[in-house]
Amino acid sequence: MDIVSYSKAAKVEREVREARDSYMTLDNRMEALSIGNVASVKLKSELPTKGDNGRVYMVQKDIGNQNEPTLYTYDGLAYVKAGGDRLSNHTENGAIILNGTKTVVYTHPDTHDADMLTDGNIRVVMTREERIKLSNIEPSANHYIHPDIHSADMIVDGKDHVSMTREERSKLRSIDSWEVYSDLVDYADVFTYFAFDEQGRIIRQVVTDNYTEQSVREPVWTLPPSTDDYAENDSLMVIPVGEVYRFDGKAFVQLPGLLDVIYQYDTEGRMVAKSITAMGTTPMQTKFSYIYDSLGNRIAVKKYQG
Incomplete structure (x- = not known):
C-alpha cells in the first residue's frame, strides 16, 4: 500500500464491515465508505461499471494481485492499477498525481474530536477536569500565600543589599x-x-x-x-x-x-x-x-x- 497508511486501511476495513451490515446497495455502501476521493470494495467485481475520473478505488482482496489490497483509478474506459511510475506527488496537501490526473485522497474535516489531539512541545491539550478546575478559579486570583518565615538560604545578593553568611556573622x-x-x-x-x-x-x-x-x-x-x-x-x-x-x-x-x-x-x-x-x-x-x-x-x- 504505497498511498494509504496501514492505519487508514484499518479504518476502511472497519467501515466496510459496518457498511455491509447497514447498507443494501453497492452505491449506498460506496457512499458510506468514501474518505476524500477513496472508495473501498471487497472484490474487484464489485467496482462500479463506470468509475469516476480522479477517484481512487481500493479492492481489499484483488484476485489478480494475490488477494492483496490494490488501488485502481478509472481512465474513462477501464480501471487502471495505481502504482509505480503512474503515481507522483502533488504540491497540494492531501492530493497526488495518479495516472496523470490530480486525485484528492484525503480532505481534512472542518471539525473533529479533540480526543485525537496529543500534547506538543509548546502547547498541550486540556482535559475536561482541567477545564472544570480552571472555571472555578476566580478572575485575577492569586492562591499563593507567602509563609510567615522562611530560610535565609533562599535570599540572593542584590545590587545594593547582600545577605550574610554564618561565617561573616561570626567574624x-x-x-x-x-x-x-x-x-x-x-x-x-x-x-x-x-x-x-x-x-x-x-x-x-x-x-x-x-x-x-x-x-x-x-x-x-x-x-x-x-x-x-x-x-x-x-x-x-x-x-x-x-x-x-x-x-x-x-x-x-x-x-x-x-x-x-x-x-x-x-x-x-x-x-x-x-x-x-x-x-x-x-x-x-x-x-x-x-x-x-x-x-x-x-x-x-x-x-x-x-
Missing part, C-alpha cells in the same frame, strides 16, 4: 566595639591620622583635637629638623610613633592625643592584637588579643586593661 561578632571610648571624643572637633605599613595595613591611628582653627600639614615620618617653612599653629603628625606636634612660633610642641591605637599582625596578615590608649587626666589603655582557628576564622577576642 562580625568578634570585632570589638569602639563604644569603649566613643564618649571621650566629640567627633565634630577631632582629626584622625593613620599610619600604614608596606602592605597597606593600618599600624597606628591617632585621634586628636585642637585642630579646629589650625592649619594641618601632611603627616611626616620624622620630626622636621628645622622650623623653617612652618607658620605658627601649623600641626603635623610623626606617623611611625603616632605623635602629633604643633609649631607654637618657636618650637614644635607635642599635643596629647585623645586616642592612640596600635595594631599588630601575624605573618599571615591577620590582626592579632590592638591597643587603645585613651588620653585624659590619667591615660587609660585597653588591649585586645585575637585568636583564630586553622581556617583563619577569628574565634575569640580577649579584652583586658593594661
Whole structure:
C-alpha cells in the first residue's frame, strides 16, 4: 500500500464491515465508505461499471494481485492499477498525481474530536477536569500565600543589599566595639591620622583635637629638623610613633592625643592584637588579643586593661 497508511486501511476495513451490515446497495455502501476521493470494495467485481475520473478505488482482496489490497483509478474506459511510475506527488496537501490526473485522497474535516489531539512541545491539550478546575478559579486570583518565615538560604545578593553568611556573622561578632571610648571624643572637633605599613595595613591611628582653627600639614615620618617653612599653629603628625606636634612660633610642641591605637599582625596578615590608649587626666589603655582557628576564622577576642 504505497498511498494509504496501514492505519487508514484499518479504518476502511472497519467501515466496510459496518457498511455491509447497514447498507443494501453497492452505491449506498460506496457512499458510506468514501474518505476524500477513496472508495473501498471487497472484490474487484464489485467496482462500479463506470468509475469516476480522479477517484481512487481500493479492492481489499484483488484476485489478480494475490488477494492483496490494490488501488485502481478509472481512465474513462477501464480501471487502471495505481502504482509505480503512474503515481507522483502533488504540491497540494492531501492530493497526488495518479495516472496523470490530480486525485484528492484525503480532505481534512472542518471539525473533529479533540480526543485525537496529543500534547506538543509548546502547547498541550486540556482535559475536561482541567477545564472544570480552571472555571472555578476566580478572575485575577492569586492562591499563593507567602509563609510567615522562611530560610535565609533562599535570599540572593542584590545590587545594593547582600545577605550574610554564618561565617561573616561570626567574624562580625568578634570585632570589638569602639563604644569603649566613643564618649571621650566629640567627633565634630577631632582629626584622625593613620599610619600604614608596606602592605597597606593600618599600624597606628591617632585621634586628636585642637585642630579646629589650625592649619594641618601632611603627616611626616620624622620630626622636621628645622622650623623653617612652618607658620605658627601649623600641626603635623610623626606617623611611625603616632605623635602629633604643633609649631607654637618657636618650637614644635607635642599635643596629647585623645586616642592612640596600635595594631599588630601575624605573618599571615591577620590582626592579632590592638591597643587603645585613651588620653585624659590619667591615660587609660585597653588591649585586645585575637585568636583564630586553622581556617583563619577569628574565634575569640580577649579584652583586658593594661
